[in-house]
Amino acid sequence: MSLSATVRRWLADDENVIYECRHCGTTLMSTEQQCPTCGSTEIAKFDVS
Ligand SMILES: [Zn+2]
Numbered sequence: 001m002s003l004s005a006t007v008r009r010w011l012a013d014d015e016n017v018i019y020e021c022r023h024c025g026t027t028l029m030s031t032e033q034q035c036p037t038c039g040s041t042e043i044a045k046f047d048v049s
Contacts (some may be wrong), residue, residue, distance in 0.1 A: 004048050016049035 004015070019028040023040035034041050 016047060018046040018048055020044045020046065 004018075005029060005031045017030060019030055019032065020026065020043070021035035021038065021040055022042040024035060024038045026035055026037040028035060028043060033043065035043070
């Protein structure tokens with residue numbers, strides 16, 4: 001899927017899982033537990049494998 005290619009650069013160590021801020025929609029790195037944009041800790045995890 002095209003979304004996978006878009007976020008691949010963010011997820012160098014785990015290409016099959018996408019983390020996205022539930023509040024503002026920012027794509028996060030897999031190691032981030034808090035959104036750097038809005039500070040929310042509500043992170044959505046998507047398994048795209
Ligand atoms: Zn956010």
